[in-house]
Amino acid sequence: MSEPAGLGPRRFLLSAAVIGATLLCLDGVSRNAVAGTAEALELLRQRHEARRTEFVSQLRALAGEVDESGDAARAHGLKRLALQVEQQSLDLDELPETYRGTAGTTDEFEEQLWHLQEEYAADVYLLSRRAVRGGFPSYAFHLVREVAHHDPDHRRARELLGYVRYGDTWTTPFAASMQRKNFQWHDRFGWLPASHVEKYEEGLRLFNGRWMDAETEARHRTDFDNAWEIPTEHFLIVTNHSLERGVELGQALEDFHRFFVRELAAFFNTPQQMQKLFDGGSAAVRGAGSRHIIHFYRNRQEFVLRLQRKQPNVAISNGLYLPSDRIAYFYHRPEDPQANMETMYHEVTHQLLGESVRRTPDVGRDADFWLVEGIACYMESFRRENGELTAGDPDHVRIYWAREYALRQDFIVPMQRLTQMGMREFRLGGDVATLQRYYAQSAGMTHFFMHYRDGIYREALIEHLARMYSPDARVRRRATTIAELAGVSFETLDQQYLEHLRTLDAMVDARDAAGPGEPAVP
Template sequence: PRDPTRFCLFVVDSPCREARPAGAADGGEDGWQQQFLALRRSQAERLWQLARQALDTKRCGLALQLATEALREDPDHAPARRLLGYEQVDGQWCPAFAARQKQRGYVWHGRFGWLHKEDVPRYDAGARRFGSGWITDAEDARRRQRIANGWRVPTDHYLVTTNDGLEGGVQLAARLEQFYQIWQQLFADYCLDTTAKRRLRDSGSLPATSDRQHAIYYFRSRAEYNQALRRQQPLIEKTLGIYFDTSRRGYFFAGPEQSAETLYHEATHQLFHETRRVAKLVGRRNNFWIVEGIATYMESLAEQPGYWTVGGFDAGRMPAARFRLLDDGYYIPLQQLTRMGVDDLQRRADLAKLYSQVAGLTAFLSHYDGGRYRDALLECLIAVYTDTADDTTLATLTGCSYTELDRQYRAFLESGK
């Protein structure tokens, strides 16, 4: 059985995949293999039917989760592929951007990203395209020492600019694409309005997204990161990554200080700001806790053998949240917390403690009692990001007083012993 305190999710790993059944070999499968494949296809179809039911009830995120899991069992399940926005190009299933790249004669290279298929042998041999000619990889690196002249790695949803090396940029872009799939499965209902949900249900395919990719800048060192961003953020030395909603750009740097948790935290801020129309100053008046709560909760994302998890009492900031409340007795009641705007919260001296609490509260709203408050969490996020929330919004959406929610939160953390 799956742990009810964490999500178990799957991703489609490759930008393009040959259209063939799950586990299919080159031929000559034994009888038991054929039976196993048949069972997996049957399971994929059952998951797909559940996905359709989720669409009928306008639970788009759940539908995407189920469709992705169906593809784990049968990667050639055509309706599930189409639901996730894939199309066939030359016998391969490709998402929209990848399909356009394939039609232009490009292929995805695990080290170098999108290359014209005729250029692959020369890249593998160490040459790099420069204008209409070729230079060595060493000369290419010399020319791209400044991030303004850096390598650009486009993917379906991101554009990574880096001076850390093409391969480093490709690795980061691939990880961000995996993150995007996870985020979309959890929060599709945040970015799809009623009309888009109806179109998704009727067409059986995700609506086309904007051609504008999410911008990421990846510096080769912390020193360059600090120097480039100090004017925008005087305390940049205290950060391991940052997202500026004013410029719609995320910034990170290579090196041992960098962490997956920081990447997921800032990438969460970016997607919540850029996948729907939001207020100019999110959380200015109240409820800023939930903006940081959802980002700190997503720090718990972890890759497991063959799947991913989000949540869990042993992941992310949950151990700290439990310690602060159950051992230290530290807790800011929701009645007080929901009244805090961005300035009220970020000026507090106990910010590190509070961040663990808001991560715990978000996990509570996601997983308590089988996900009782999951829809309320999503609606509260929408209200905060569109500046329609007040200090009573969460109580109204959950149907519970803040005193009762405080009590349930404690019980939730105690259940993790």
């Protein structure tokens, strides 16, 4: 049986030391200002490109040697690898489970390939450390993913990505602990004692110490007080829908968590911690073992009935996160499963950010409420396709409406004005149509800060988010704007935001013109 997405050794997770469950800040000391500049980031990218170009040439030279030896099939594979490296089209989200060094090389050509890959990986890892020192942790983690792809046994890269070695395999700490307890992963039923797997496959279930058929157990589980509890690396799924659906949700949320903390790595670590981690040290982060709790009900009626006392207007919601009890609540929506998951990604974004500290601060109350909702709306676009984890599809409904309102309906709030809005003004400052436009622009602005010119403002956005959620009230009260962190004026950001939306428009048009199955020319 294969390992699930996000739960087993094949999955790609940042380490607890890297991500943690809380944002650790030194008492009385604010997080450092964004150290990186566009010029410094560009220099790092140029160095990476130069080394990658050299690596591609080495791969093609090796392919030529292999071709001359008469092994045309292997030569073709090496040429294809060289092209993928050159075009940066490799899938960095999948890593081998088996410890490569155990098997060893099979012949001289494979030994040469491994040597080239290990040398390239070592150089890229050094570059990742420079990226951290320069204030570009997001770029650094992208480089670390490339390191692990080309040298799957690179110890530091594996540790940074959350792996431990267990026997002759790379796995996660949680999966290793379950295997030590003689539990076995099952694609439908999750982690089971090895002695129970056969019985579950035969249709039997264990409930309150008694074996019974699956239908009888399901009747017991309809009462939410008897719901299934499915633990994963970072979540506890509680559901009375079905064990199988709970396991599916666990896999999807682990994928999302993996992507989330990978893209926002600097949110969960101070610059000092990041430097220590990349230098080979460790960071003891409070609460790293806690799980985020998800309640998933069988239907909308039960969802409303269970929550109406806690949230009187719950009937208009498809899901919500309550900071007061630190639980995210959802229900099964078979008529629109994709919307069901997007609501989940939105609310779990609030959950992951809010639970990064022991007590969730009142973020966005007086200003910058756009980012509280903008990052959650942006994360609705999260997808797993062909093994790759992505977010920010320019044609996603949130980004579509950001483009539509700004470029074709001429509705755009100056960025300086929108960032000044607190929660009350943002939510109650106009009619429903205006609120929809605020949400759309907030999603669009988040996309801009994450992706404009390959992410030159990404670190500024993450730093701003980290300050908003800081456990230190003095840090939260400091009136540092996103423009100050980005190092440009709001007027420049407004111009660049419109430029970014026009670029996204052109990308969507090119993709539509290319037709299904054909890549659009960038």
